[in-house]
Amino acid sequence: MSRFSQANSVGLVTPQVYRFDQPLTLASGRDLPAYDLMVETYGELNATASNAVLICHALSGHHHAAGWHSADDAKPGWWDAYIGPGKAIDTQKFFVVALNNIGGCHGSTGPTSINPETGKIWGGDFPTLRVRDWVATQARLADRLGIAQWAAVVGGSLGGMQAMRWTLEYPDRVRHCVAVASALKLSAQNIAFNETARQAILGDPDFVAGHYAEQGRLPVKGLSVARMIGHITYLSDDGMGQKFGRELRSGSFDQGIDEPVEFQIESYLRYQGKSFSKVFDANTYILMTHALDYFDLAREYNHDPAQAFRRALCNFLVVSFTTDWRFAPARSREIVNALMRADKNVTYAEVESPYGHDAFLVGNQPRYENLFASYMQGIAV
DSSP: OOGGGGOOOOBOOOOOOEEEEOEETTTTTTOOOEEEEEEEESSSSOSSSEEEEEEEEOOTTTTTTTBBSSSSSSSSOTTTTTTTTSEETTTTTOOOEEEEEESSSSSSSSTTSTTTOOOOOGGGHHHHOHHHHHHHHHHHHHHHHTTBBSSEEETTTTHHHHHHHHHHHHHHGEEEEEEOOOOOOOOOOHHHHHHHHHHHHHHHHGGGTTGGGGGGGGOOOHHHHHHHHHHHHSOOOHHHHHHHTOOOOOOOOSOOTTSSOOEEHHHHHHHHHHHHHHSSSSHHHHHHHHHHOBBTTTTTTOOOOOHTTTTTSEEEEEEETTTTSSOOOHHHHHHHHHHHHHOOOEEEEEESSSGGGGGTTTTHHHHHHHHHHHHHHHHOO
């Protein structure tokens, strides 16, 4: 049986570009005169448009969440383990919408797009973004698709922040919010990691203030190091130790002190960094990490998240993972405590997993899969 025709696969999918010509005033005060959103959908919208689920992506995510674009694809979409027939987000029951946010580099308007005012690539001149800007564009997309209310808005990490922001900006348009491995705001340590990664990019001579594309340059080294920094924080200590330990790729401790010794983990991180630099845009990385840093759900609610959540009208599922130290379970419990103080219906699970922050992406985790599927089955219409 072809992988494209497997019973639990959405199969071959084709993304679509949605053009929005109505200007968008961003949280920064700047206007985006027009923009494109790259979108994929899976399943069928029912007659009452009541079975739609929005997937919000994390830092390096995009619209391709499930299925395959072609027979040449090495891997399916980034959340294929959880989206498809019979999976947690069951496409036999739900109409699933996944998009690449503005500021992205996978087809939606972003730093690699043409600035209509100058006729040149936006580059480093692309406006600063906030999570609420993404939510605003997602609401316009819902209007275009004829979706008055989402059955659920779902996201992990930065995607979970978008899902929570939806419940405050458009409370009557969300029935369920699923926030996985997320937080009400970043810790100082998280902001420090992001700034260190950005400085690696900004310090690359080929970055040239974000205008590398129009000069035919690419800050490969800086973006590679940024990805290496980020990737370290997404894995757990135990998981990294089990996978790599102190295994050597080359050299020997018995050699002279001047002989190079290369650990497997070093080789792995360099490979991850180099691969990432070929498919992701440095300006997008800077925009996305700043949006992460700036997010604070309760800032305009007297810094009281319970007061903020009193605006919400939906039910919540909050999930954390034991070895996630980037978005630790304590951060999810802060969300849950605020929801309880706001008298909202919330289901919480802390899942044992060796995969660190990446656990929300990894398949073959029965407890995570079962609780996710059970919750989603309970809201199917």
